[in-house]
Amino acid sequence: MIGTLREALKKGKPLVGTLLTVDSTEVAEALALSGFDWIFVDLEHGSLSLHDAQRALQAIANRCHTLVRVPDGTTENIKRVLDMGCSGIIVPMVNTAAYAQRIAALSKYPPVGERSVGIGRAQGYGLRFTEYLEVANEQTTVVVQIEHRDAVADVDQIVAVPGIDAVFVGPYDLSNSMGLVGQVSHPDVRAAIDKVRAACAQTNLPTGIFCSTAEQAVREIKAGVTLLAVGADISLMTNSAKLLMDAVRAS
DSSP: OOOOHHHHHHHTOOEEEEEEOSSOHHHHHHHHHTTOSEEEEESSSSSOOHHHHHHHHHHHTTSSEEEEEOSSOOHHHHHHHHTTTOSEEEESOOOSHHHHHHHHHHTSOTTTSOOOOOOSGGGGGGTTHHHHHHHHHHHOEEEEEEOSHHHHHTHHHHTTSTTOOEEEEOHHHHHHHTTOTTOTTSHHHHHHHHHHHHHHHHTTOOEEEEESSHHHHHHHHHTTOOEEEEEEHHHHHHHHHHHHHHHHHHO
């Protein structure tokens, strides 16, 4: 066993992951074997279904941590994904503290929250039912995404919500909301990200961010970011293939 993601986040050491966007257990397993600390299974964008996500989790097994990004923070999305047995969830576009509170409540069993009780892979299909209920609240990781200017405006209230384990910045959607589509290095976008970092630092809440390159990830680590998602399965493959072909053709 690798321990829990919540424990790893509390240690404050950088955790490097990448996005899984394709329906392939082989790709999921290969990424887990490549040394990533966590895999970001994405159900918000792309074509992955709930069934695809569970098959990916089975292939990854306990080789690394897993966070599944749900399309949104509804009761159905949260409970079904957590019952798959992932380390936790990432919820996109969390723009208010009230929404963050609702997500936290849906992610934890009573009396802490409102999560309903079911049986799935997380509970060992019933074989570890009681054991799982005893530890689920402590072990389930809840990450909210700040990726809109409205969220930045409410960030001090969002980071103060009990039950939120980390904030993950989505720089591209954040730039979109600011009228600076794709300009993630624009000074105004960087200032907004810095505001999020500062708010997280005030409450000792880990910060995460998406990076396109290893160089960006290194800069973010030096800036104190803990939870990093670097690239995605398809971009890792295509970038590697292009580098290979460029090198062959240049010889």
